[in-house]
């Protein structure tokens with residue numbers, strides 16, 4: 001048996017499966033073999049799984065495994081991409097995979113070549129020879145994610161259809177053979193949804209985007225990601241409501257209905273699209289707007305199957321103006337921050353709006369975990385900030401925000417603070433702020449326009465300064481990256497959402513989402529306390545995530561996060577114990593308080609009208 005490198009094995013097991021290596025979000029280019037082969041096996045995420053599979057003795061060396069190892073060029077792109085969100089550098093795993101294969105070949109090991117069976121032949125007749133596999137190594141890369149409540153489940157076949165007709169034919173074949181099937185976008189839901197012991201339909205070959213500017217829509221096939229669509233929309237001066245960047249647009253719509261900080265103005269669920277095309281579970285094609293079709297705009301307060309396989313969504317496009325910028329409004333307390341965010345919603349001021357906690361702010365701004373931890377501590381301790389209201393808006397909206405509150409961090413100040421972060425967190429600077437004894441709170445002082453030159457002189461903000469925080473080998477890459485204006489542009493970052501996966505940099509994040517009435521502070525506190533108590537009782541790391549007002553501040557969506565090391569059985573056990581405590585508590589609260597609803601009930605009903613689940617009449 002070839003040798004397993006334990007460090008590489010540990011790194012491979014930590015892969016979060018958020019599929020960020022499947023999008024070119026840092027303009028580094030993509031892992032070269034991925035877009036050619038399409039199977040996740042040929043992306044860095046897949047190769048991490050292959051190494052873990054070998055290390056755990058779950059897969060043999062197969063033809064596809066050799067091909068995946070050989071097609072890695074050791075270009076290093078995945079180091080930059082993965083470090084940006086998780087702090088990991090996967091090329092050590094890629095090196096270890098290649099070493100394993102080399103040793104295997106030297107020892108003249110026997111390569112497994114899966115036989116072509118009847119089902120494989122039929123699937124190949126539908127989609128073509130290259131787009132279906134029963135190779136055990138490929139199947140393993142479609143078997144698992146960090147979801148702590150289920151074990152690995154390899155499918156029997158993975159198929160990549162290229163058209164709606166092929167999707168329908170695969171579904172009909174699966175039904176005829178009595179084989180279960182699962183639909184996979186990019187697997188970024190990490191809730192164990194995309195696994196089956198039958199056929200996985202990976203939608204990644206369906207990648208067409210067609211803009212219809214007269215109708216303010218983009219027709220998007222099932223393999224297109226939010227990042228890709230947002231990039232294309234941006235090029236045309238437009239915007240979509242995008243959530244996770246690596247999520248497929250269609251998968252996200254079906255799964256959560258796509259909520260984001262922009263849901264303040266763009267809404268969620270059926271607000272996001274004009275129509276959608278589906279293949280139902282019998283292999284028939286229908287559109288949601290078909291008068292005679294099934295009614296998926298309705299909502300049932302229970303866990304429901306999805307309408308079928310979405311092959312195309314006609315996504316709404318929104319206008320954007322060229323004077324949009326972001327602002328952060330610091331607050332000491334949650335209630336005042338929520339009140340402010342709700343008021344923005346009520347008064348229709350701003351576009352994206354969210355109340356963020358110290359953990360989110362620190363993770364978003366810091367390219368490194370140690371720096372993030374320091375900032376998370378410094379925000380309340382040195383600056384007196386526990387929460388910030390994030391808002392994007394045009395010049396008129398920003399003017400209104402400034403008139404509503406004394407202290408704001410505008411785009412320029414945020415750029416200084418981000419690029420000078422390592423200096424900001426030096427004890428001498430923090431002590432200086434801490435020792436200030438004026439009438440203002442420290443963050444108010446920091447936000448004063450006349451302080452700007454002092455801040456600039458003290459922090460020496462520059463791509464070089466921020467880059468001090470990252471490992472030496474990655475510094476040239478980060479220097480170039482932070483020289484790009486979008487890396488400190490709150491509007492760009494929030495539209496493309498490339499920093500949100502950093503929430504899980506230290507540990508995998510288990511997110512709970514709850515719709516609630518934001519005008520009821522007692523309800524918000526009951527929810528936060530409930531999540532905190534269950535986490536504490538089970539020894540789970542936990543934190544407030546964000547709260548975004550919706551529908552003119554009448555409703556809001558709140559995220560509360562649990563953090564676990566998904567590779568540690570004891571931590572997985574903790575979640576297994578916590579979950580049964582959370583469900584009945586949240587259900588009872590929802591029955592008592594109008595407007596409270598766990599997102600778990602929206603899963604797979606993302607096409608419904610938001611009014612049908614936000615209000616109960």
Ligand SMILES: Cc1cc2nc3c(=O)[nH]c(=O)nc-3n(C[C@H](O)[C@H](O)[C@H](O)COP(=O)(O)OP(=O)(O)OC[C@H]3O[C@@H](n4cnc5c(N)ncnc54)[C@H](O)[C@@H]3O)c2cc1C
Nearest residue numbers: 185186187188189193243244247248251252255258259310
């Ligand atoms: C760090 C992080 C942050 C997140 N933040 C947000 C957020 O702010 N807002 C938000 O809305 N979501 C958020 N999510 C959730 C995530 O965006 C969604 O779960 C999304 O569906 C993932 O897209 P995917 O293509 O990877 O879907 P997958 O994980 O592949 O699939 C998700 C579900 O949808 C089904 N599915 C996928 N494609 C299709 C299709 N074409 N037709 C029918 N069903 C399909 C799958 O069977 C599965 O049940 C977050 C996830 C992570 C990891």
Ligand code: SF4
Nearest residue numbers: 031072073075076078
């Ligand atoms: S080093 Fe290998 S796995 Fe990483 S991006 Fe380059 S080719 Fe892909």
